[in-house]
Amino acid sequence: MSRKRFPSKRPGLGQRNTRQRDVILDVICSARGPLTAAGILPRAAKRIRGIGIATIYRTIKLLLEQERISAVILPTGETRYEAQGLEHHHHFQCTRCGQVFCMDFCPFTKSGFARLPRGFRVESHSVTTYGKCPECGK
Amino acid sequence: MSRKRFPSKRPGLGQRNTRQRDVILDVICSARGPLTAAGILPRAAKRIRGIGIATIYRTIKLLLEQERISAVILPTGETRYEAQGLEHHHHFQCTRCGQVFCMDFCPFTKSGFARLPRGFRVESHSVTTYGKCPECGK
DNA sequence: CTTTGTGCAAAGAATTTGCATACAG
C-alpha cells in the first residue's frame, strides 16, 4: 500500500561504480522524455547484454535516493523517470500529443504565471500538497 | 501497463441494485477524503460481513464508468477514489499519518493561499498542469 | 426462472527480494 518515499539508506549501498549504473543513468538522462522501467531495459540491454530488470529497478531506487533522477507519475498512474534538474519544477502534459514537459514555473509563488513558457495553454491542473494535518501538527 | 480508463461498457452490466454497490458508493462519498481500494474494504466490511476485495474493485470500475466517482492519482502513484461532482479542488496528504484531505483552495487563483484551512501546514507540493503545448496549440 | 452480481481463489502485471555468483576496489 503505502510505498516508502525515502527508504532509509542502508549503509554500504551505492558504493561502487558499475557499467550497469553508468549506462542506466545515461539512458535516462539522454532520453527525450521520461522513461518507464520497462522502457529503460531494452535501451540499456543494447549496451549491456543480459542486464536484468531487477538491476534496472535497484538502480532506479539508488538514483532516486541520490537525487540524480526523479520520478514522474502520469495521470494514468504510469511511473517514469527523468534526470533530476536542480531547480524546483513541475510538469505539463499535452492533452493532444501526450508529451510531458518540464516547466520551471511554480504556482506557489506570486509570479507563478509569469514563468509559464510562451505557447503553452493550461487547460487543467492537478495539485497535491504535503504537510501536517491538524491532528499530526501538534 | 496502460490501464484503461473507460473500458467499453459491456451491455448488461451495472443493471442491478445491490447492497454492496450502495454501501461502497456511500463509503466513498461520505469519507473525508479520497480512499484507496484497500481503505474502502474495511469500511464496507463493517456493514456487509464477508464482502470481498474483488467486489470493491469491480464496483469501483462500475462507478467510474457511470461517472459517479473519480480516481485521484497521487504523485506517489497511489490511486484513490472520491465522489464525483465535487467542486474544483485539490488534495493534501499528511506526511505523518498519510491521510488525504480535500482542500477547496486552488493555488491558481490569486487568493489561493487564503483558502488553506486552519491547522494545515504545507511542507511540499506537487503540481501537474495539462493543456496544449506550442505545437499542438496551433 | 433468467441473468447479473458476489465471494473465493487463482491468474496477471509491476516491483521487490533471496541467494549464489561476478566483479569493483
Added chain:
DNA sequence: CTGTATGCAAATTCTTTGCACAAAG
C-alpha cells in the same frame, strides 16, 4: 581478498478474472 552488485527466479503487492453459487427483478 572482502564485501558490494548482478542475474535469475521466487516472492510481494495490487488488481483482474474464472467459476460456482447467491440473489435481483
